[in-house]
Amino acid sequence: MDKIIEKSPSESYSEISRLMLPPDANPMGNVFGGTILKMIDEIGGIVAVRHCRKNVVTASIEHMDFLYPVHIGNLVKLKARLNFVGRSSMEVGVEVYAEDLLKDEIHFTGRAIITLVAIDENGKPTDVPRLKLETEEDKKLFEEGYQRYLARKKRLNSNNGT
Ligand SMILES: CC(C)(COP(=O)(O)OP(=O)(O)OC[C@H]1O[C@@H](n2cnc3c(N)ncnc32)[C@H](O)[C@@H]1OP(=O)(O)O)[C@@H](O)C(=O)NCCC(=O)NCCS
Secondary structure (H helix, E strand, O other): OOOOOEEOHHHOOEEEEEEOOHHHEOOOOEEOHHHHHHHHHHHHHHHHHHHHOOEEEEEEEEOOOOOOOOEOOOEEEEEEEEEEEOOOEEEEEEEEEEEEOOOOEEEEEEEEEEEEEEEOOOOOEOOOOEEOOOOHHHHHHHHHHHHHHHHHHHHHHHHOOO
16 A cells, blocks of 8 residues: 655745846836736745645635735835645745835745646646645645635535536
8 A cells, every 4th residue: 555645834935036027117217016926836836846846736715815016126026825725735834025125124925825736648637745734734735625625625615516
């Protein structure tokens, strides 16, 4: 029988930072939401691949609120961790911060939840390691993620008309 592999959220925790440049923004210097969403997609993929060491695809991005404007010249930093893992799906929670380098200020800009699915060489969903819950925070986030997983399944089933 295959040994059940477990990995903790801390093993795949990731951060990325990027300076916002003119192509990232509109003519008034406000960064596009899509620029941030692309970074969220990237870091979600990094966390998921670090967890399962397999190819992954983005299945959904949800709950994205932009709470504070980001401008050209800001350093955008994303922090991401696994909340929940199903059989092949992995839910990643992402926090977004923007640093005004001249003013030495860091603003919490928003959070997002992104779900990625591990796929095999035929593009079919494939098993990922279980999540080892080490802290009270891990357990709380896992339970919340599980409830969202159930709600997602219900929504997807009703979309399919099944
Ligand atoms: C995501 C994808 C692989 C799921 O394949 P599927 O045949 O529908 O697979 P299943 O219904 O068996 O679901 C597999 C897992 O994905 C999850 N899932 C499927 N659709 C999902 C969605 N829209 N949001 C979140 N999770 C989703 C299921 O809950 C399931 O999780 P589990 O294995 O942990 O229980 C498939 O829909 C796909 O390839 N989508 C395109 C992804 C892509 O290309 N993204 C890049 C943007 S273009």
